[in-house]
Amino acid sequence: MVRSPHALSTPLWISRELDTVADLTATLDTPSALLAWAHALPEPVICAWRAEDSGTRYVHVSATCRRAPLRGQLTAVLNAEHHRAFWSALLAEGDLAPGDEQLLPPSALLAAWSTTTPPPGANTTRITPKTLLPPATDRRDAS
Numbered sequence: 604m605v606r607s608p609h610a611l612s613t614p615l616w617i618s619r620e621l622d623t624v625a626d627l628t629a630t631l632d633t634p635s636a637l638l639a640w641a642h643a644l645p646e647p648v649i650c651a652w653r654a655e656d657s658g659t660r661y662v663h664v665s666a667t668c669r670r671a672p673l674r675g676q677l678t679a680v681l682n683a684e685h686h687r688a689f690w691s692a693l694l695a696e697g698d699l700a701p702g703d704e705q706l707l708p709p710s711a712l713l714a715a716w717s718t719t720t721p722p723p724g725a726n727t728t729r730i731t732p733k734t735l736l737p738p739a740t741d742r743r744d745a746s
Contacts, residue, residue: 626676633681634689634716640664640679641709649712651683651693652704660690660699664712688719 631637641647644666651662660683667676683690691697692715699705 621672622674623672624674626678627673628678628680631679631681634662634686634712634719637662637664637679637681638712638716641712644668644677644679647709649707649709650704651690651699651707653699653701655702658701660684660687662690662693662707662712686719689715692718 629640631640641649641664644664645668647664647666649662649664651660653660661680662683663678663680665676665678668674683693693707693711694705
């Protein structure tokens with residue numbers, strides 16, 4: 604069993620070809636990544652749902668793939684708790700009750716994403732990286 608995505612790097616690097624037969628799930632950080640998965644997967648099924656116990660909001664995109672290099676069920680899941688504006692724009696009523704789910708057309712993802720992102724050229728706050736300083740040398744590291 605693979606415990607981390609990084610554990611796959613060596614077998615993939617030394618393999619001549621890759622043909623995976625498995626069900627795969629990817630967790631996503633942004634609605635734009637979810638939109639990219641919906642565009643990349645063949646005949647995606649999109650579902651917004653809330654966990655019954657915790658009430659946590661999720662949106663997933665899934666598809667069955669039957670051709671190399673991936674064969675099986677592929678699913679990408681977004682925890683929508685951190686993207687409430689996207690979640691509200693995605694659903695006609697703006698929310699679901701815990702335990703409920705709603706199938707959505709791919710066009711709903713694009714519509715929700717476009718209403719929650721600034722238009723190109725909009726005056727947005729620019730984040731600049733701070734100057735990186737080398738780590739302090741520990742006495743054990745000093746030569």
